[in-house]
Amino acid sequence: MIFPRECKETGFAYTRPCGDKVYFLSRYLVHQIAGGHEVLEVKLADETGTMMRNVEESRVLAHAHEVCWYPEKVQINDRARLVQLALESGFRCTIFTGLDEHITFVIDPDPSLFQTIYVYDVTPPRPSLSTAIRDMEAIGMFGDLDVSFQHTLRDISQIDAEVYPCRASGFLRTVDADLLLGGESVAGCLTASQIIRECYEESFTLHDICPLNMVAEEPFIARCCRKERSGLTEWNGKRGVIVHWGATPSKIFAAISGLLTLWRDRDENLSS
Secondary structure (H helix, E strand, O other), X not given: OEOOOOXXXXXXEOOOOOOOOEEOOOOEEEEEEOOEEEXXXXXXXXXXXXXXXXXXXXXXXXXXXXXXXXXXEEOOXXXXXXXXXXXXXXXXXXXXXXXXXXXXXXXXXOHHHOEEEEEEEEEOOOOHHHHHHHHHHHOOOOHHHOEEEEEEEEEHXXXXXXXXXXXXXXXXXXXXXXXXXXXXXXXXOHHHHHHHHXXXXXXXXXXXXXXXXXXXXXXXXXXXXXXXXXXXXXXXXXXXXXEEOOOOHHHHHHHHHHXXXXXXXXXXXXXX
């Protein structure tokens, strides 16, 4: 796969205000020709101090019949999504226009080069971990990390219970707001179980809803209301990271970055 790390490496060769000279940061050129567009790789002359430089060598990476131009503007820093869109295009090379009019391209898209992280969360209410990750992807925050995400969400409203964790979820009877009579079936986690033990002597049937009990793949990230569980860990025999129920986007990003570093360091150690 050829996918420039930064859009500044890609130039658009259409008009020639400086003749055959090319901007000094360019490594690739999208060249408009009669049959469409072709993508070139260029080697520029070592002309220190100049902005526009002569081309010493060039080669065609993708011919016009292999190239399509994606019709909509995209967030070009969302690299995982662009690779997937390029794969779906059916062409060997897909050119993209960014929201800021910069361009980039993907040749021979290969999603397997991105590390998949498995996300575990529950709803309702809003699955804040899963949603935060999707929001950060949409603005390109993970662009430099070469990572993709697979989300697993559990809908706790489908559990056959009489009482649920909290009013924020929109349920009529909840542990945080209603007096329990004893014997009810409760959808909750370790925290709900502890609250019930401290407030009631009666016994209850508990349906565990903690996202950690959904973990089946690694590396993973999951949400949990027990702060003491937060951090890099192993759960259900799988390695990953746990973030607190109310973790901010910055903390979620830091957790994912740390997990990827640890995971890739392990792979390097195993291969050396």
